[in-house]
Amino acid sequence: MSHSAPAMGKRPSTLRGATLPKWSPWAIAAGAVVLAVVIGLVGGLDSKVQWGLIAGILFVLGTYGIAARVEGRRQAKDRVATSLVWVCFLIAVVPLASLIWTTVKRGVKVFDIYFLTHSMGVVADSEPGGGIYHAIIGTLEQVGLATLIAAPIGVLTAVYLVEYGRGKLSTAITFFVDVMTGIPSIVAGLFILSLMLILDLEPFGFAGSLALAILMMPVVVRSTEEMLKLVPNELREASLALGVPKWRTILKVVLPTSIGGITTGVMLAVARITGETAPVLLLVWGTNFINTNPFSGAQASLPLYIYQQYANSAGSNAAYDRAWAAALALIAFVMILNMVARGIARWKAPKTGR
Amino acid sequence: MDISTQNTDEAPPPTSQPSAALQKRASRGATRPGDRIFLGLSRGSGIFLLVIMAAIAVFLTYRASLAISKDHGNFLTTFEWNTNTIPPVFGIAVLAFGTVVSSIIAMALAVPVAVAIALFITHYAPRRLSGPVAYVIDLLAAVPSIVYGLWGALVLVPHMNGLFGWLDKYFGWTGIFSWQGGAPRSMLTVSILLAIMILPIITNVSREVFRQVPQMHEEAALALGATRWEVIRMSVLPFGRSGVISASMLGLGRALGETMAVATVLSPTFDINASLLDPGGGTFAQNIASKFGEATADGRDALIASGLVLFVITLLVNGAARVIIARRAEYSGANA
Numbered sequence: 001m002s003h004s005a006p007a008m009g010k011r012p013s014t015l016r017g018a019t020l021p022k023w024s025p026w027a028i029a030a031g032a033v034v035l036a037v038v039i040g041l042v043g044g045l046d047s048k049v050q051w052g053l054i055a056g057i058l059f060v061l062g063t064y065g066i067a068a069r070v071e072g073r074r075q076a077k078d079r080v081a082t083s084l085v086w087v088c089f090l091i092a093v094v095p096l097a098s099l100i101w102t103t104v105k106r107g108v109k110v111f112d113i114y115f116l117t118h119s120m121g122v123v124a125d126s127e128p129g130g131g132i133y134h135a136i137i138g139t140l141e142q143v144g145l146a147t148l149i150a151a152p153i154g155v156l157t158a159v160y161l162v163e164y165g166r167g168k169l170s171t172a173i174t175f176f177v178d179v180m181t182g183i184p185s186i187v188a189g190l191f192i193l194s195l196m197l198i199l200d201l202e203p204f205g206f207a208g209s210l211a212l213a214i215l216m217m218p219v220v221v222r223s224t225e226e227m228l229k230l231v232p233n234e235l236r237e238a239s240l241a242l243g244v245p246k247w248r249t250i251l252k253v254v255l256p257t258s259i260g261g262i263t264t265g266v267m268l269a270v271a272r273i274t275g276e277t278a279p280v281l282l283l284v285w286g287t288n289f290i291n292t293n294p295f296s297g298a299q300a301s302l303p304l305y306i307y308q309q310y311a312n313s314a315g316s317n318a319a320y321d322r323a324w325a326a327a328l329a330l331i332a333f334v335m336i337l338n339m340v341a342r343g344i345a346r347w348k349a350p351k352t353g354r
Numbered sequence: 355m356d357i358s359t360q361n362t363d364e365a366p367p368p369t370s371q372p373s374a375a376l377q378k379r380a381s382r383g384a385t386r387p388g389d390r391i392f393l394g395l396s397r398g399s400g401i402f403l404l405v406i407m408a409a410i411a412v413f414l415t416y417r418a419s420l421a422i423s424k425d426h427g428n429f430l431t432t433f434e435w436n437t438n439t440i441p442p443v444f445g446i447a448v449l450a451f452g453t454v455v456s457s458i459i460a461m462a463l464a465v466p467v468a469v470a471i472a473l474f475i476t477h478y479a480p481r482r483l484s485g486p487v488a489y490v491i492d493l494l495a496a497v498p499s500i501v502y503g504l505w506g507a508l509v510l511v512p513h514m515n516g517l518f519g520w521l522d523k524y525f526g527w528t529g530i531f532s533w534q535g536g537a538p539r540s541m542l543t544v545s546i547l548l549a550i551m552i553l554p555i556i557t558n559v560s561r562e563v564f565r566q567v568p569q570m571h572e573e574a575a576l577a578l579g580a581t582r583w584e585v586i587r588m589s590v591l592p593f594g595r596s597g598v599i600s601a602s603m604l605g606l607g608r609a610l611g612e613t614m615a616v617a618t619v620l621s622p623t624f625d626i627n628a629s630l631l632d633p634g635g636g637t638f639a640q641n642i643a644s645k646f647g648e649a650t651a652d653g654r655d656a657l658i659a660s661g662l663v664l665f666v667i668t669l670l671v672n673g674a675a676r677v678i679i680a681r682r683a684e685y686s687g688a689n690a
Contacts, residue, residue, distance in 0.1 A: 247391070
């Protein structure tokens with residue numbers, strides 16, 4: 001969408017009113033900042049946030065006043081709207097930048113090979129040392145099992161909706177898949193918990209996988225559905241016209257064509273459930289020891305490890321450092337998954353129409 | 355298959371006997387076992403999803419009914435959560451209040467910013483910038499909630515002192531913003547953190563809607579001499595209004611169910627506090643996460659009961675959002 005402002009013509013035209021030069025927003029911004037600093041120093045305000053607020057207010061008022069004088073009120077409103085939109089964008093960037101910066105800065109302190117290959121087995125929560133090996137194992141097993149359950153069911157459901165679905169059943173499935181994406185993760189955890197209470201089971205890794213699978217399925221369905229819809233109908237018709245049965249058409253033509261997009265969707269869903277803490281907290285409990293069997297006994301998990309290091313540490317800096325380092329590992333894992341998924345999507349994008 | 359059955363119906367009676375049989379065999383031959391198995395599998399998966407949804411409702415209701423029958427307080431109005439005492443006394447009034455208030459404030463904070471960012475991506479940013487910005491927003495969505503929680507508790511909370519002092523000084527008289535000077539682990543901090551967390555989903559949905567605004571509407575407005583802001587106000591925002599509403603509701607749904615970020619930041623108390631700045635209140639999800647460790651069997655059922663209420667609330671909010679989106683898709687298809 002091109003919305004390069006048509007107002008900024010180069011030829012001076014008598015049909016157009018006076019316009020401010022291109023550098024004027026920067027000049028007004030600089031003036032506002034200088035004025036805010038002066039006010040801050042004279043008024044003795046020590047909070048930098050207040051200085052920023054004053055500068056922002058001065059900038060908006062200044063822009064409106066000057067533009068209204070030179071260009072007219074409508075143009076002035078346009079300029080104020082533009083600056084507000086820019087400000088909102090910058091507001092959104094601040095927390096993300098702060099979050100990434102803090103995680104990296106505080107995470108690298110204890111993040112090394114030792115940290116990745118040792119568990120918390122003999123380390124008290126408040127002491128330095130220990131690592132996330134047990135948590136990595138737990139997360140990989142739980143998420144892997146959840147993916148094994150959720151990916152086939154999700155893809156098959158999407159195939160049904162796109163290739164077969166007509167009538168009330170598919171409408172109902174579409175609606176409830178949408179609603180299901182909004183289920184809070186803790187409710188999925190409580191559902192499995194209620195089953196475990198009825199069957200009288202102790203916490204174990206696979207229970208967490210089941211809850212994660214519930215959270216993952218609708219995401220897979222949605223993304224796969226979008227991808228299957230992108231497969232051109234000509235391909236299906238060509239295959240059917242050759243006498244190939246529908247199920248082989250789907251398996252040999254439709255799914256291979258869209259496999260890149262489906263993989264991307266599954267990987268994004270994996271990235272999403274990897275960071276889920278609440279169901280794991282309820283169903284897997286967490287432990288300081290290495291437990292490689294997801295079907296018996298409490299297991300650790302990376303997000304749960306972060307929470308427990310934070311919550312059980314009673315303000316010990318060693319535990320906070322471990323929490324940040326684990327957060328760094330988790331973010332790195334999720335981001336890498338995201339990037340690889342997007343890379344696959346770009347590389348194997350289905351050829352549409354022409 | 356449809357065509358073959360139609361042919362049999364229209365075939366003249368005298369010759370229909372052999373040809374009908376042939377048609378029948380032919381059409382039966384067309385549905386090969388592979389087809390039937392595959393259809394069965396894919397339909398089965400779809401039905402399985404519906405069964406899960408139903409099972410969630412049934413099992414939560416069952417465990418919740420066990421808990422409520424043992425409750426010696428009023429489940430809806432009691433201001434207490436003592437599930438380990440005999441008899442257990444608990445109620446969801448505080449949790450419902452805290453959940454709704456924190457989520458609605460978060461939504462109110464996030465929606466204007468999110469809409470502005472969506473406009474920035476679709477209409478304001480230089481083309482070279484809009485791709486990376488959209489990517490940054492996606493990154494915000496990919497950060498796990500527990501990391502937001504850690505960041506909120508260790509970075510955001512200390513930074514709130516200044517804002518709280520300022521709010522208390524100038525708006526303390528309203529009662530909503532009065533502050534007794536405790537650690538700023540209060541509802542307002544939670545709401546701000548939630549707002550940051552639901553920003554991406556609102557932005558992404560709004561962005562999609564703004565992208566679908568017919569180019570003709572915008573060009574017509576431009577041709578009439580409208581400024582860029584006037585184009586947005588006259589053609590983009592009216593077209594996208596229902597989309598933005600449903601996007602906000604999706605964000606609200608997220609905020610209602612957020613667990614770990616609230617559990618790490620809030621220092622909960624079991625009462626309703628008029629001030630958003632003083633510690634107090636709690637949310638459904640946060641209460642489940644923090645009370646779960648010490649809960650007995652009855653206590654867990656009580657937590658499941660509160661989870662059922664959360665489930666119903668999010669179901670209603672998300673369902674309403676989807677209905678609005680779906681209705682919108684119907685009429686937008688015509689002039690796309």
